[in-house]
Amino acid sequence: MKYTVKKCITLFLSLFLASVLTFTAFQIIPGDSALNALGMDATEEQLKAYREHFGLNDNLPTRYINWLKDALKGNFGYSSQYQMQIKVSTLIIDRLTITLWLAGLSFLLIVVVSIPLGILSARKKDSILDSFITLVTQVFMSVPSFFLAMILTLIFGILLKWFTPGNYTPLDENFGNFLRFMIFPAIAVAIPKIAMMVKFLRSALLKEMQLDYVRTAKSKGMTNIRILFQHVLKNALIPVITFLAMVLADILAGTILVEQVFNLPGLGRLLVASIANRDYAVVQAIILYIVSVVIIINFLVDLIYQWIDPRLRSN
């Protein structure tokens, strides 16, 4: 209980810090934000009215509190790249679905493919199969996901014509086509992470198998398979979960690049476009969003640890 409370306090403290940092970081941008928003030919009155309306004359803490209040209500202002016509929150919610689908599909692929491969590689240690898996993972770990995305487009889009590059179908239009298109970016994001995960899982399992309790179990006559599935896997769970949490944060970063290659209208492309267009309200909101997601994932992982490992509960 104490552990959970402590973690909750850390969670809120981190979220608070993240919001302060995200807010202040964008205050140091040189230039007048009123001038940026209204353009060079705005009159002095218009600028004054703008500053008044958005509270730019207040001091920093007041502005932070106002910003946070709005942010908590989901109000991040209007997007300047759309001539202040579209709400930042609407933009983000629109794009979020795609990124979440992409991240979810890749995560699923990573778990489903890498765990059996890692176990296989550890079980058949030093066999030809293990060497082969090790070599392939080593190569795939070196491929940047966006280059992989291009190769997939080239092979499956242009040569084999399994999908039409750039022809993305929205989710609510046709779910089957949406999924058929999405699977390729998901593979591109997943493959390097699968390779990392297999390598990690293999070494985690091998390390665990050298411990005394494994020898004891063996001397009591347990078969290797039973030792692996009943004891070793459970004990290797903690490092694996830590690693998966890291992968989850990495996936979010991977989607930024891969969305660009596949021309997917997701959060990552919105972020890059907003940076290029100096649309700071959108950049700020997306950064705050992703940072919060990473913090919350880490918090959940801490809770999961405590659930799996009773030793943490007593301490």
Place this chain on the structure above:
Amino acid sequence: MKLNRKNDHFNYILGLAITTFILLVVLIGFFYTPYDPNKMNAALKNSPPSLTHLLGTDNFGRDILSRVMKGAGTTYIIAVAIVCIGASLGTILGAFTGYFGGWLDEILMRVNDVLISFPSILLALVFVSLFGPGSYNIIFALGIIFVPSFARVVRSEFIVLKERDFIRNAKLMGANSFRIMFVHILPNIKRVLIPSLLIGFNNAVLAEAGLSYLGLGVQPPQASLGRMLSEAQSYLLDSPWYAIAPGVMIVLTVLGFSLISGGIENEYE
């Protein structure tokens, strides 16, 4: 077990071979390229690999081999600069926090933990959106972003080594803290520092490629591997070789360095 060691050694040699080859190509590229990498030739647009243009030409008729040689050079210089900033600041920070401990150590390590949990490309994007795109900005941004990972590695080594007998001896002999940290402890952490320098270099290459691919790093007409990939993408249909050349260059670089780093780690185990 025996087979495994042989295997590891083979990987190490393979890594050395790949890296030597790549470094040679890049080094030659600094002094000589078959063609002027920025010279356009309208008659030779998107021509496939041939004897005159070994890797073909791009949409402006520029020789891709020459551009890969120069572009890899740009990418490498940026990556080395990033690692220099990250590793030197990280080592100093890690050395001081590990050696002295205390509340400053506590605070810095908490900040470190938070920063490490964020993907570096995301942090780099924040920097770029604040300070604008360009090679110098991404060197600065990624250099700073790489500090925590080095600091963490160096710190944990310092914590272990400072309790060892030879350090106690040095203290008894009257060596000051500065001398102990940088003359006695630092040389002993090279077994972890060298692999992390190599991995850091790889991460820097990948980050540069990613940012330049997004158009936020190296600006045209300068070639870099990421920049070339982003230009190549529109011509995937007509000239796939354009994308493959810089992509393979990135893969070989990262593969070579990670094989070497794995080899060094095994060597010390």
